[in-house]
Amino acid sequence: MHLATRRLLDRAFTAVGGLSIALMAAALVVVLAPILLRGATAVVFRGTVEHRRLQWECFGVGSETAVQAETAAFRVAARPVYDAVAAFQDRDLAALSGRRKREMRDEFEDLRRQLRRLLGPLPGDPVPVLPRDQFGEARWDRAQGALHDVLFREVWEPRFDTGGRPLPSVRTSQPRADAFRGTALEPLFGYLQEHLADILQPRPTLYWRFFTQTSRDAHFFGGIWPEILGTLYLTLGAMLFAVPVGILSAVFLVEYTTGLGRAGRGLVGLIRTCINTLAGVPSIVFGLFGLAFFINALRVSPNKSVLAGALTLGVLVLPTLIRAAEEAIRAVPRTYKEAALSLGASKWHSIVTVVLPAALPGILTGIVISMGRAAGETAPIIFTAAVSVGRPLDLAAVCHEPTPALSWNLYNLCTEHEAVEQIRHVQFGMAMTLVALVLLLNLAAIVLRARVTRKLKGGT
């Protein structure tokens, strides 16, 4: 081959390699950036006086005097709104009658509903049962949306083609001010538009307690601590079970299967095939297995529990762990073991004191991968551990109580929650937390691995 051709090939190879790395980095940015940026809105946002009031009333966080002062300012600024509503109800609505009155009352009730969403219960309303109805909008971005719904109503306009046949109707926004023209409510819309900030008093808020508070009223308010704790329990529990079993299995497969007869070798081959197959089984099957085996057959707990979930996740990651540990142990130079044996170590002792420490970096890599997988898996815990709402569990309760967990609750909040649209920030916050948690676990393990490797390699 000519020198020029060889150089060209070398360069092409370098270019392709560099390009693929750049592509991977770009993909990572494309995936991670939105998750992290949008997730951050759960923690960093403009909080209204209602956020601070509910933090004080539900969680006892903040200063009572400040909350009282702000609430007083809120009342003063909202006075004209309340007055307009009362005036309309007492004068304008009372003056009407018949069909017109019914129409106006419906319009009025709709407006009141939107106002309640924006500002909380109006004066004279009974105290609502659900916390979500007891407060106005706690976030300024959501308050703006609610303001829009106060100012405009959405109507479906029927359409017809030239021949008079119906076409699909279209949705349009109409200013509510038009409907209430000439009544006491007319100035309310302009006033709200201009003075909403005076009423709700938005302020930049760093709501770090999102990570440490429990949720209130199905995640309308509060944080995701029970989910974080549940994920940690499940992940660490799975590791607690899978790491020893995985390492022992790997040791057995590498160190105790040499010198077997034909039947023995066949059996070991079968075991290895089973492990590899297990790695490819869909995770939902592991979930069903966990339910059938750990809960129904072994009865490790009367119902779903952290223990059952952790065991199921442990079985799920076992194949990965065994294979990683097997490779790591196989990669330890035989001469280490020979040296130990020649000094009079028993086989088991040489494995524990020389082979496993030397294989530790590789084993740690397997643990990292498994931990990320266990933390993120959803399907295996549906049947074995997860509930949609729960308290943070004591360590003593993990054997018999189920727990919420980030992965499952993220799915649950995005699909099965009664008001999916209204808690987007919680969903994004949860996704961010899950990703960050896995990254953090990995980072910790990578640092640990680096330290172990440095210790093994020597040098300075």
Next chain:
Amino acid sequence: MTSASPAMLPGHPVAATSEAGVHLRAEAFSVFYGPFEAVRALSADLYRGRVTAIIGPSGCGKSTFLRAINRMNDLVPGAHASGRLLFDGESIYDPRLDVVALRRRIGMVFQRPNVFPKTIRQNVEYGPRLHGVSTAAALAETVERSLVRAALWDEVKDRLDDNALGLSGGQQQRLCLARALAVEPEMLLMDEPTSALDPRATARIEDLIAELAGTYTIVIVTHNMQQAARVSDYTAFMYEGLLVEYGDTDRLFTSPREKRTEDYITGRFG
């Protein structure tokens, strides 16, 4: 096949006088890898406190014989032995023999330095700890004595807690020697201990062997005939699993009795 008992030769009174001088005795000893007979009916006496070199071309079974002595061949699937191999009168292949105890009495230094990826101190302490030495004072004493014996103490005494992999190849091999000496064996097996080392490091190891002779029975397998001539009292020449000639080193190299020995040491094959 076995020619002239070394005991009959001048200059080795210990061996010459009594059976007690025989430290290891092989009687029609064979080692098989599956059906392949790697060491074929070898009979020889190895003498206490002497350095015996085993030379021969690659694949002649010299390493296999060496590794049979401390039963390292047990690790090889399908390996088995026949005949008798007696260490201090005890059969090494007796099923009731405690292999761990045997290996404690017969230390080994391997072809490539195989220090553990631990600190220098931990490397030397490994054996003594295994055999129940646990007090800090006793361990420190053993570490120093072993490293002094292996002529490594002055070089590493200030960095005992550094990783052993940071040492040079020659230092690592001497550390392996110190590690083997720390369990106070009676016999040292050396499997081409200098083949991975440069000439300077090789010379140091050879000096060490000379110093250790007398205290320990040393069996050294080597490719290097000059080395065998320099360090050993007796030399055994093996070829295709057979012990061709065994005798006093000076005699074997100056007037070999077997044609094959002569061909090998004069470089006609090998």
